Amino acid sequence: xxxxxxxxxxxxxxxxxxxxxxxxxxxxxxxxxxxxxxxxxxxxxxxxxxxxxxxxxxxxxxxxxxxxxxxxxxxxxxxxxxxxxxxxxxxxxxxxxxxxxxxxxxxxxxxxxxxxxxxxxxxxxxxxxxxxxxxxxxxxxxxxxxxxxxxxxxxxxxxxxxxxxxxxxxxxxxxxxxxxxxxxxxxxxxxxxxxxxxxxxxxxxxxxxxxxxxxxxxxxxxxxxxxxxxxxxxxxxxxxxxxxxxxxxxxxxxxxxxxxxxxxxxxxxxxxx
Ligand SMILES: NC(=O)c1ccc[n+]([C@@H]2O[C@H](COP(=O)([O-])OP(=O)(O)OC[C@H]3O[C@@H](n4cnc5c(N)ncnc54)[C@H](OP(=O)(O)O)[C@@H]3O)[C@@H](O)[C@H]2O)c1
Numbered sequence: 001x002x003x004x005x006x007x008x009x010x011x012x013x014x015x016x017x018x019x020x021x022x023x024x025x026x027x028x029x030x031x032x033x034x035x036x037x038x039x040x041x042x043x044x045x046x047x048x049x050x051x052x053x054x055x056x057x058x059x060x061x062x063x064x065x066x067x068x069x070x071x072x073x074x075x076x077x078x079x080x081x082x083x084x085x086x087x088x089x090x091x092x093x094x095x096x097x098x099x100x101x102x103x104x105x106x107x108x109x110x111x112x113x114x115x116x117x118x119x120x121x122x123x124x125x126x127x128x129x130x131x132x133x134x135x136x137x138x139x140x141x142x143x144x145x146x147x148x149x150x151x152x153x154x155x156x157x158x159x160x161x162x163x164x165x166x167x168x169x170x171x172x173x174x175x176x177x178x179x180x181x182x183x184x185x186x187x188x189x190x191x192x193x194x195x196x197x198x199x200x201x202x203x204x205x206x207x208x209x210x211x212x213x214x215x216x217x218x219x220x221x222x223x224x225x226x227x228x229x230x231x232x233x234x235x236x237x238x239x240x241x242x243x244x245x246x247x248x249x250x251x252x253x254x255x256x257x258x259x260x261x262x263x264x265x266x267x268x269x270x271x272x273x
Contacts, residue, residue, distance in 0.1 A: 006244035010035035013090040018098030020047040022202025027095055030234020032062035041069030071098050071124030081131045091135035093241050096125040097151045101167040114166045121170035140189035147241045150178050150194040154256035157196050175252045182250030191249035193240050198256030200228040223258030
């Protein structure tokens with residue numbers, strides 16, 4: 001029962017979609033640090049190979065390979081699966097991290113921003129998982145299940161959309177699919193869990209986190225007083241994907257610094273002052 005025996009990922013192969021940047025990169029880093037061979041794929045294949053080269057320079061126990069892959073269409077998913085198969089027979093861990101968003105005020109939210117977001121965040125997540133089930137089943141045992149980790153959002157958990165209507169709804173769908181798939185796949189020894197992150201620095205949030213002053217202000221709106229960082233994501237992956245996480249499925253982990261339990265002002269305070 002040492003940290004190594006509970007959280008080591010030596011001998012495991014993982015795929016992280018959208019792994020070149022932001023939360024996906026933090027996850028790839030954490031999986032690699034625990035010894036996994038990590039594939040990262042997104043539309044910008046060059047960014048994936050560049051990130052892989054940077055992470056491999058760190059001298060950690062595992063390794064990273066990057067290639068182009070698009071989860072936003074049926075053909076894209078087929079090509080991604082083919083490329084994965086060209087590289088490996090094994091897949092123990094799938095992290096469905098690729099995602100996109102759209103923000104616009106209520107009243108001006110564009111019709112097209114539903115399909116653009118849901119096709120990646122929900123349809124892509126579901127169909128990539130479905131296509132990879134044979135590989136995950138082959139890697140799974142009751143003692144050491146295969147693992148699927150989906151990336152949802154605190155915006156899919158609480159009524160806080162910030163104008164990202166289709167995004168928030170898509171992330172709620174991710175959480176619900178996580179529970180449905182966890183139920184269906186338990187008999188195959190595949191666990192399915194989700195992360196529901198709060199604010200992390202990434203391309204998606206660069207409009208509000210790229211500048212240190214802005215990031216500080218975003219952090220002040222979080223109960224635990226800061227934006228999330230790479231360790232917060234890496235630790236979740238090492239826990240959920242290591243032997244220590246083998247008995248957990250259907251969980252939606254609130255990596256949001258307490259935003260998940262924020263509510264409005266105290267109900268009785270106004271009457272007492
Ligand atoms: N940052 C936050 O505060 C936050 C909070 C809660 C949840 N999340 C979630 O975390 C995940 C990662 O986002 P991020 O914040 O790290 O932003 P990010 O840096 O923009 O990462 C998103 C990644 O998804 C990839 N991607 C987008 N469309 C894709 C497609 N069709 N096929 C394959 N890959 C695609 C992008 O790469 P390409 O452009 O190369 O395709 C990019 O690497 C998302 O699911 C997001 O919703 C983020």
